Amino acid sequence: MTHHEPTILHRASWLAPVSTPPVENGAVLVQGERILSAGSHDSVAPQAPPGTVKVDHGSAALIPGLVNAHTHLELTGLEGLIPLPQPGFPAWLGKVFEHRAAFGIESMRGSIRRGLARLAATGTVLCGDINNGSSLEPGPNGRGTHRHVFFEVLGFDRQDLVDAVGPDLIGAFASSARKSPSMSLAAHAAYSTSPEVIRDAKGWCRRTGRVFSMHVAEHREETRFLRDGGGFCRELLHGLGRWASRWTAPAMSPTAYLDRLGVLDRQTLLVHAVHLDDDDWEIAHRRGVSVCFCPRSNHNLSAGRAGISKALEMGIVTALGTDSLASNTDLDLFQEAAFTLDRYPAVAPEAVLAMITLGGALAIGQARSFGAIEAGKSSRMLSVGLPETAPSRNDLVETILLQGKRGAWKWVSSCTSD
Numbered sequence: 185m186t187h188h189e190p191t192i193l194h195r196a197s198w199l200a201p202v203s204t205p206p207v208e209n210g211a212v213l214v215q216g217e218r219i220l221s222a223g224s225h226d227s228v229a230p231q232a233p234p235g236t237v238k239v240d241h242g243s244a245a246l247i248p249g250l251v252n253a254h255t256h257l258e259l260t261g262l263e264g265l266i267p268l269p270q271p272g273f274p275a276w277l278g279k280v281f282e283h284r285a286a287f288g289i290e291s292m293r294g295s296i297r298r299g300l301a302r303l304a305a306t307g308t309v310l311c312g313d314i315n316n317g318s319s320l321e322p323g324p325n326g327r328g329t330h331r332h333v334f335f336e337v338l339g340f341d342r343q344d345l346v347d348a349v350g351p352d353l354i355g356a357f358a359s360s361a362r363k364s365p366s367m368s369l370a371a372h373a374a375y376s377t378s379p380e381v382i383r384d385a386k387g388w389c390r391r392t393g394r395v396f397s398m399h400v401a402e403h404r405e406e407t408r409f410l411r412d413g414g415g416f417c418r419e420l421l422h423g424l425g426r427w428a429s430r431w432t433a434p435a436m437s438p439t440a441y442l443d444r445l446g447v448l449d450r451q452t453l454l455v456h457a458v459h460l461d462d463d464d465w466e467i468a469h470r471r472g473v474s475v476c477f478c479p480r481s482n483h484n485l486s487a488g489r490a491g492i493s494k495a496l497e498m499g500i501v502t503a504l505g506t507d508s509l510a511s512n513t514d515l516d517l518f519q520e521a522a523f524t525l526d527r528y529p530a531v532a533p534e535a536v537l538a539m540i541t542l543g544g545a546l547a548i549g550q551a552r553s554f555g556a557i558e559a560g561k562s563s564r565m566l567s568v569g570l571p572e573t574a575p576s577r578n579d580l581v582e583t584i585l586l587q588g589k590r591g592a593w594k595w596v597s598s599c600t601s602d
């Protein structure tokens with residue numbers, strides 16, 4: 185690419201910018217990796233400078249590249265090794281431990297590379313990727329799927345962040361984070377991470393202006409443990425030699441507990457959020473957290489069914505994630521979207537499309553560049569082919585999602601050479 189990249193005018197029968205309603209006979213003017221202008225063809229075409237290359241996508245909808253707000257690409261190598269569905273979280277976790285023991289750091293890095301390739305092959309431009317230290321470099325910038333790294337800390341018996349992570353790894357993380365805004369901390373979960381470590385991790389994110397993420401209320405074993413300190417989570421901690429005798433159960437829900445720790449705000453992303461009652465949703469709304477749902481992973485672990493409609497009704501920023509290939513069959517957000525449409529008939533297709541684009545970008549703090557087709561944002565879009573009988577405005581977005589599930593889409597090239 186040169187400094188003077190050619191401008192390209194993409195036209196299609198529909199444009200679905202996501203941040204604004206769909207536009208019939210839409211166009212997007214792009215230069216390299218950036219969008220210059222988007223809207224109706226009549227309004228955008230006159231802005232194209234002389235020499236602009238014109239690409240007509242015909243009967244198709246242009247949509248933003250997809251955003252997967254919760255992955256564990258490290259675990260891509262576990263694909264197909266754990267039969268799904270599992271009868272519950274405890275059974276599943278036992279299988280993960282069994283298989284992961286054979287996994288070295290090099291195979292985790294290979295897993296991440298293969299996972300990124302899988303994401304790119306399924307239309308994903310950006311992912312929020314949980315990592316346990318095998319690869320603390322975000323990126324790549326440019327053509328591949330961009331990886332926002334959530335370095336995950338845990339340690340129920342640990343006193344603070346350095347104690348939990350170790351001085352070497354925290355140093356490597358900090359130096360990588362100084363170079364890139366695409367680096368965050370995540371705490372694993374309330375049953376695996378001490379309150380001090382959760383607060384420290386959130387504190388670092390606050391000081392550096394980054395999104396903090398945490399698994400919350402994924403399964404009944406977690407809600408039970410916070411209520412009375414017993415059950416599977418306690419046995420697990422004992423078995424791992426991580427039990428902390430000074431800890432007492434807060435006797436409240438995971439959401440209320442995190443609120444008491446002071447770690448819920450607009451820059452906190454709660455993942456799974458399956459077992460939240462009305463009071464919990466009220467807290468989530470009041471604090472302005474965002475939520476990433478992983479409905480297929482929850483289904484595959486027999487963990488429960490999240491209140492997606494409730495979160496949408498309350499106006500909470502919502503995203504979708506595939507979670508890892510240890511708990512899902514693919515990393516394809518179109519499949520996740522189709523499953524959501526199928527299992528949540530009350531959720532509108534427009535909401536689902538927003539969850540796999542703008543909602544995800546907002547949730548992981550990358551909405552300046554991703555999630556919508558607008559001037560200044562990434563030009564990495566998808567062209568989704570529409571069927572012979574063109575959809576009406578009313579069923580456009582559902583058609584887009586179903587065509588995506590069928591694989592009837594392609595990347596919109598930002599270069600004239602490919």
Ligand SMILES: [Zn+2]
Nearest residue numbers: 256314399507
């Ligand atoms: Zn996860």
